[in-house]
Amino acid sequence: MSNSQQSVVTDKNNGVAESILQVRNLHKRFDISGGFLDSLQFKAGKISRKREYVHAINGVNLEVYKGEALCVVGESGCGKSTVARTIMGLIKPSEGVISFKGQRIDNLSNSQMLPFRRKMQMIFQNPYASLNPRKTITETLEEPVKFHNPRFSAAQVKDKVAEVMLSVGVDPNWGVRFPHEFSGGQRQRISIARALTVEPEFIVADEPISALDVSIQAQVLNLMMDTQQERNLTYLFITHDLAVVEHFGTRVAVMYLGTVCELAATKTLFSTPKHPYTQALMSAIPRLDVKNTAHIKLTGEVPTPINLPGGCVFHGRCRHANERCKIQIPPLIVQNDGSQVACHAIEENRL
Amino acid sequence: MSFLEVKNLEVSFNLHSKSLKALQNISFNLERGERLGIVGESGAGKSVAAFAILNLISRPGKITAGEVLLDGEDLSKLSSQEMRKIRGNKVSMIFQDPMMTLNPVFTIGAQMIECLKAHRKISKSNATKIAIQKLKQVQIPSPEMRMNQYPHELSGGMKQRIIIAIALLMDPALIIADEPTTALDVTIQAEIMELLLDLCESNNVALILITHDLGVVSQVTQKTIVMYAGRIIEQGPTNEIINDAQHPYTQGLINALPQQTLPGEKLNQIRGSMPSLQDIPSGCSFNPRCDFVLDLCTQKRPEFTQSGGCSVACHMVKAMKDAEKGHSAHE
Structure with a gap:
C-alpha cells in the first residue's frame, strides 16, 4: 500500500539521506458554499444545508531529503501551489500531518511557528507582486534580518544584507532603489536574496521562473543551483515546465487533480515515464531537435476538483482505463527501479 | 510580389519630452500559406510588430515610416473605416489570454x-x-x-x-497569433498548436506566430525572425536558425534552454538583460551582453549579412564571411 517511507533515497556519500520534511496524507478542501443563506437548499419538502468543497489536495504523501531539489509538476489547478502553501503554513490543511525535521508543524499557532519560519522560506512566482513597491530594496531585505535576529546591531544587519545581495549578484549600492527600478530577473534575484537573509535550510519555490524570459530564466536557475551548493539548501520546486525539472530536480513528483500520480528520481522519470499522464505530459514538450508530431493526445479536459471523479482521478482521460480504475483509487506502489506509480494498469501489468 | 510585404516599418511612441522608437527597420515578406515565427524576449517589440501590421497602434504610438503591403495594398495608409473591413476578414488576430x-x-x-x-x-x-x-x-x-x-x-x-x-x-488569408498558448498548460498547448497548424495547412492560411518559446517555433513555422530591442537581428528558414544560428543573441537564446545542457550542469546564460528603449547602447544594441564584441560593435550599427539562407545583423558574422571570401579569392 502507499507508504512513501518505503522509498529510500541515498545521497552522494551512499548513506541514507536525512529526511527534512515529511508530508503524510495531506488533504485540503476549500469551502465554496458561500454564506449560511447561500448554502440552504429546499429539497423534497425539507430545508437542508448543502456544502460544496473544492478538493484541492487529496491525500498527498511526500518526503523531502536534505540537500535535494524535489520538483512538483502538474497542470494548472492540480494543487501544486496549494501543497507549497500548506507546507509553509500559509494555509491550514484540512487533514494530514506535516513535520519538519521530525517536529509536527501543521497544528502550530503563528507564534509557535516563528522559529520554523527562519528555517523555511518561500520564493513566489511573480517578482512584480512579491516585493513591496513602497520599500527600498535595503528596507525589504533588512526587515526579515531584524525580525528574526532582534539582537543584531545596525551594523550587523547591514553586513548581512550586503553579503546576501552580493551572493545573488545584486550590487549592494543599489539598495537605495525601489523595486520598479529593476528588471524582472533582478527582482527575482532580490526575492531570492530576501529568502536567504535568514539563512534557511529549506526553500519552497513556487514557479520562480515562469514570469521571466528564457535568457533570464537561465540566470535565475543558475543562481538557485549555486546557492543550493554553497548553503547546502533543500528545495521544493513547484513548476509546470518539464525541461526545467529535468535540469534542476533530484526527484520529481507528478501531480494530477490533487494527488501524486508518479514520484521518481529525475533520470528514471525522464527515461522511463510510467504513469499514462506522465507519458502524455512528456510527449507534449515542444522540442527543438525533433518534430514531435506523435504526441499522446489526452481527450477532454482536467475535471473540476469540486466533483472529483470516483476511482483514479485520471480515468476519464486515460486510454488504459478499465472498470477497476473507475471504482478504486490506485495507491502509490514502489516499482523495481525505485519509482512510485499510482496506476492500476501498471500494477496489473497491462502497461 | 509577395502576399505580405513589410518594408522598413518604424513605430515610435511620443512621450512628454522625447520619442522612443519601439520598432525600427522591420522588413520581411510572407507568401500565402507560409508560416513565420517572431521570437524575442519581452520588450523586443514582437507584439508591437503584430499590432503595427494590423494598424492597431494607438496613441501615443504611431507608425512613423515604412509600409505594410497586403496583396499590394498599403495597410498603414488606410483609414480606420477601411481598416475595419480588413481586420477579422482578410487578416485576423489571436491574442494571448483567452x-x-x-x-x-x-x-x-x-x-x-x-x-x-x-x-x-x-x-x-x-x-x-x-x-x-x-x-x-x-x-x-x-x-x-x-x-x-x-x-x-x-x-x-x-x-x-x-x-x-x-x-x-471569414476564412482569412492571414492569421496573426500573439503568444496563443502562453496562458495554457503544456498538454493543451500541444493540442492547440497542432490544431492551428492543421487549419493553416488545410486552408492555405498564412500564419505569423509571435512567441518566446523556441520549441514551439521549431515545431510550427518555416521562417523565423529574431528580434532584439525593436530591430530584427536575424531572419531566415526556421531549421537553419534553430540548428545553426549565426547571431550571438540567437545562439544565446537557444543555448539557454535547459534541454541544451546536461542535467545538473550550469545553464548557459546570457548576462545582463535587454536594454530599455530609453537608453539603447550605441552601435549594435546587443553589444553589452555579447561575448564576441569587436571595436566596431560599439561604434557602428551592423548591416545585414547573408549567411546561408539567413540574414544576420552582426559585425562578427560579417567579418567571418569576409575572411572566408578573401580566403577563397586568394586560392
Whole structure:
C-alpha cells in the first residue's frame, strides 16, 4: 500500500539521506458554499444545508531529503501551489500531518511557528507582486534580518544584507532603489536574496521562473543551483515546465487533480515515464531537435476538483482505463527501479 | 510580389519630452500559406510588430515610416473605416489570454454571429450554421450547445479553440497569433498548436506566430525572425536558425534552454538583460551582453549579412564571411 517511507533515497556519500520534511496524507478542501443563506437548499419538502468543497489536495504523501531539489509538476489547478502553501503554513490543511525535521508543524499557532519560519522560506512566482513597491530594496531585505535576529546591531544587519545581495549578484549600492527600478530577473534575484537573509535550510519555490524570459530564466536557475551548493539548501520546486525539472530536480513528483500520480528520481522519470499522464505530459514538450508530431493526445479536459471523479482521478482521460480504475483509487506502489506509480494498469501489468 | 510585404516599418511612441522608437527597420515578406515565427524576449517589440501590421497602434504610438503591403495594398495608409473591413476578414488576430479576449456578458454564439454580420449581409440562421461549422472545425464537442454558453462556462483550452474558430469565421488569408498558448498548460498547448497548424495547412492560411518559446517555433513555422530591442537581428528558414544560428543573441537564446545542457550542469546564460528603449547602447544594441564584441560593435550599427539562407545583423558574422571570401579569392 502507499507508504512513501518505503522509498529510500541515498545521497552522494551512499548513506541514507536525512529526511527534512515529511508530508503524510495531506488533504485540503476549500469551502465554496458561500454564506449560511447561500448554502440552504429546499429539497423534497425539507430545508437542508448543502456544502460544496473544492478538493484541492487529496491525500498527498511526500518526503523531502536534505540537500535535494524535489520538483512538483502538474497542470494548472492540480494543487501544486496549494501543497507549497500548506507546507509553509500559509494555509491550514484540512487533514494530514506535516513535520519538519521530525517536529509536527501543521497544528502550530503563528507564534509557535516563528522559529520554523527562519528555517523555511518561500520564493513566489511573480517578482512584480512579491516585493513591496513602497520599500527600498535595503528596507525589504533588512526587515526579515531584524525580525528574526532582534539582537543584531545596525551594523550587523547591514553586513548581512550586503553579503546576501552580493551572493545573488545584486550590487549592494543599489539598495537605495525601489523595486520598479529593476528588471524582472533582478527582482527575482532580490526575492531570492530576501529568502536567504535568514539563512534557511529549506526553500519552497513556487514557479520562480515562469514570469521571466528564457535568457533570464537561465540566470535565475543558475543562481538557485549555486546557492543550493554553497548553503547546502533543500528545495521544493513547484513548476509546470518539464525541461526545467529535468535540469534542476533530484526527484520529481507528478501531480494530477490533487494527488501524486508518479514520484521518481529525475533520470528514471525522464527515461522511463510510467504513469499514462506522465507519458502524455512528456510527449507534449515542444522540442527543438525533433518534430514531435506523435504526441499522446489526452481527450477532454482536467475535471473540476469540486466533483472529483470516483476511482483514479485520471480515468476519464486515460486510454488504459478499465472498470477497476473507475471504482478504486490506485495507491502509490514502489516499482523495481525505485519509482512510485499510482496506476492500476501498471500494477496489473497491462502497461 | 509577395502576399505580405513589410518594408522598413518604424513605430515610435511620443512621450512628454522625447520619442522612443519601439520598432525600427522591420522588413520581411510572407507568401500565402507560409508560416513565420517572431521570437524575442519581452520588450523586443514582437507584439508591437503584430499590432503595427494590423494598424492597431494607438496613441501615443504611431507608425512613423515604412509600409505594410497586403496583396499590394498599403495597410498603414488606410483609414480606420477601411481598416475595419480588413481586420477579422482578410487578416485576423489571436491574442494571448483567452480569458480576456472573449466578452464575458455575451454568449459564444452571439459573439460569433456579430463578427459574421459585421463583415457581410447574412441572415441569423445562416450565420449560426457557419458558426457551428467553424466550431466543429476546431474540434469543440457538442458545438450547438456551446453557442448558448458564456465564456466563464468553458475551460481555458476550450476558450482558445473558440477564439481560433472566431478568427477563422471569414476564412482569412492571414492569421496573426500573439503568444496563443502562453496562458495554457503544456498538454493543451500541444493540442492547440497542432490544431492551428492543421487549419493553416488545410486552408492555405498564412500564419505569423509571435512567441518566446523556441520549441514551439521549431515545431510550427518555416521562417523565423529574431528580434532584439525593436530591430530584427536575424531572419531566415526556421531549421537553419534553430540548428545553426549565426547571431550571438540567437545562439544565446537557444543555448539557454535547459534541454541544451546536461542535467545538473550550469545553464548557459546570457548576462545582463535587454536594454530599455530609453537608453539603447550605441552601435549594435546587443553589444553589452555579447561575448564576441569587436571595436566596431560599439561604434557602428551592423548591416545585414547573408549567411546561408539567413540574414544576420552582426559585425562578427560579417567579418567571418569576409575572411572566408578573401580566403577563397586568394586560392
